[in-house]
Amino acid sequence: MLKAFHQPPQRGDDSSASKAEVEVDYDRLCAYRPRQSRLFSRSIIDALQQKYLGSVLGGGTDSDISENSKKLPGNLPNTIKDAMTMTKRLGFRYLWIDRYCIDQNNEERKLNQCAKMDLIYQNSQLTIIAAIGDDPTHGLPGVAQRKKQSEYLNTCARIDKHFLISTNAWPISTINGVKWSTGAWTYQEALLSKRRLVFREEQMYFECYGMYCCESLNFQLGSMRRKDIQGFKSAFCAQSWIGMFPKGVGTTNMDIIRRVEEYSQLNLTNPSEILKAMLGIFNASQRSRLGIENYLGIPILPSTLERSKDSKPIGKWTTVAVFIIGLFWDLKGLSEGQPERRPDFPSWSWTGWHCPVKLWERVTSFLICAS
Numbered sequence: 298m299l300k301a302f303h304q305p306p307q308r309g310d311d312s313s314a315s316k317a318e319v320e321v322d323y324d325r326l327c328a329y330r331p332r333q334s335r336l337f338s339r340s341i342i343d344a345l346q347q348k349y350l351g352s353v354l355g356g357g358t359d360s361d362i363s364e365n366s367k368k369l370p371g372n373l374p375n376t377i378k379d380a381m382t383m384t385k386r387l388g389f390r391y392l393w394i395d396r397y398c399i400d401q402n403n404e405e406r407k408l409n410q411c412a413k414m415d416l417i418y419q420n421s422q423l424t425i426i427a428a429i430g431d432d433p434t435h436g437l438p439g440v441a442q443r444k445k446q447s448e449y450l451n452t453c454a455r456i457d458k459h460f461l462i463s464t465n466a467w468p469i470s471t472i473n474g475v476k477w478s479t480g481a482w483t484y485q486e487a488l489l490s491k492r493r494l495v496f497r498e499e500q501m502y503f504e505c506y507g508m509y510c511c512e513s514l515n516f517q518l519g520s521m522r523r524k525d526i527q528g529f530k531s532a533f534c535a536q537s538w539i540g541m542f543p544k545g546v547g548t549t550n551m552d553i554i555r556r557v558e559e560y561s562q563l564n565l566t567n568p569s570e571i572l573k574a575m576l577g578i579f580n581a582s583q584r585s586r587l588g589i590e591n592y593l594g595i596p597i598l599p600s601t602l603e604r605s606k607d608s609k610p611i612g613k614w615t616t617v618a619v620f621i622i623g624l625f626w627d628l629k630g631l632s633e634g635q636p637e638r639r640p641d642f643p644s645w646s647w648t649g650w651h652c653p654v655k656l657w658e659r660v661t662s663f664l665i666c667a668s
Contacts, residue, residue, distance in 0.1 A: 325398040326391040327369060327381070339369040341397055349391035351421035351490065352380045369397055374433035379440040380425050383494075393417060395482075396433075414577025415489045415546070415584070424490035428477040429498055437496045469541040471497055481563040481574040488546055488556070489577055502540075509540035546578055547585030553578075553596045554656045562653040568639055571648045594648040595623040629653040 325341050326349050373381075377394060384392045399410045410417070418424060429435055453462045472495070477483050487493070495502040500512035507528025510516050521533050529539065547553060556578055565571060572594055582589040582596070590597045598619050626647050628636055636652035638644065647654040 325400075326393050327397060339371075341367050341369060342391075347391045348389060348422050349393050350380075350384050350387070350389055350423050350425060351393045351418055351486075352377075352395075352425040352427070375436035376427050376430065376433040379437035380427075382441050383425055383437065387423070389422065393421060408573065411573050412576045412580060414485050415581035418486065418489035418577070419491055419581070421490060421492075423492045423494055424486060426477070426483075426486060426490075426493050426495040428472050428475055428495050431476055438498055439501070440496075466499065471499060472541065479564050481560060481565040481570075484560055484563055485574065485577045487542055489581060493542065504540045504542055506539065509534075547582035547587055547589055550587065550589075550598050553582045553589050553591075553598075556582075557594070557596065557647065558654060558656055561647060568651065569641065571639060571642065592620065592623075593643060593646045595620065595646055597623060626654050626656040629655055 325343060326347060327339075327341055377396075380394070381392060384390075400406045425437075427433070427435070427437060429438065453460065455461075472478055475497075478487075492505040493503065495504070502511045503509065508518065508522065509529075510518065521529050523530055528534075534540070543552075546556065557575075560575055560578070565574060575594065579591045579594075579596075583591075587599050589599065597616065624645060628647075628650060629652065630636070636650050639649050639651055642649035644650075647656070
């Protein structure tokens with residue numbers, strides 16, 4: 298189905314990348330040579346204009362990292378092997394994997410790449426999301442290394458004149474609470490990718506900015522799409538959401554506020570990366586038509602803000618004024634005790650505290666989401 302809706306480039310035709318893709322400095326990709334071998338060459342090459350798939354597969358052990366920065370290690374985890382298999386089956390030659398394509402031994406380069414996560418994901422043809430397992434050894438169900446368990450297969454039965462079919466639960470209801478959905482780094486993966494193929498134990502789920510579908514239900518996609526076939530009709534999706542993901546980042550004034558609130562509740566293995574793991578989302582907001590910037594995690598909203606429809610507009614504000622508005626955040630759960638400070642970050646920024654935040658609760662009543 299994915300091949301039918303999105304044709305990958307022909308082999309050898311990597312020169313068709315758009316201008317945005319050429320400008321992306323995502324440095325390196327995992328590659329394989331289709332004419333020489335059915336297997337990945339395990340090479341890590343310099344990225345130029347290649348069409349590629351993306352995947353965040355964190356965790357693992359130090360033994361998963363090769364001492365040769367130009368080669369993948371010999372003992373790859375099952376999830377990475379399966380992601381490679383999916384890349385080949387979909388007709389692509391290149392795969393971006395954070396663990397290998399970002400040089401883990403070069404802090405300067407690592408920071409540079411973290412700041413470009415929005416471009417890496419947005420220019421990926423498809424992002425493979427492993428929303429399953431606690432680490433990359435789990436594998437992708439139904440691909441190669443890990444078979445689907447019988448209890449998750451659809452079953453049917455005939456009772457008298459009735460034909461009953463069991464289906465799996467809707468993916469949105471099963472994905473909440475799994476480790477992938479609570480991680481700070483994988484939060485960027487979900488928000489910034491333009492096409493997502495989500496693997497769960499029960500089934501696969503696909504979503505882009507225009508449509509969604511899952512493995513267990515045979516949607517009549519032809520009748521659900523608009524005339525331009527670029528997405529679902531409005532009756533089948535919300536205004537700002539298609540399925541389980543938003544249509545983009547930085548689409549409204551309030552969007553970045555909600556993203557920070559959600560992000561602050563997630564788990565981060567290394568507390569010092571609180572801002573680093575959010576850089577891609579901040580940069581996407583800055584590159585949006587609203588041009589929302591930030592200073593140490595405090596969003597600086599566009600200087601023209603309006604009151605609610607029942608009030609008069611407040612007109613154009615200065616940069617200093619909107620930065621002060623950005624300081625109107627609160628910590629959640631203060632009744633449970635004093636939150637812990639995060640060192641090396643200022644106390645006036647939400648990044649300086651180990652605690653979920655709620656932003657602009659005192660001022661959001663008069664902010665209108667710009668469209």
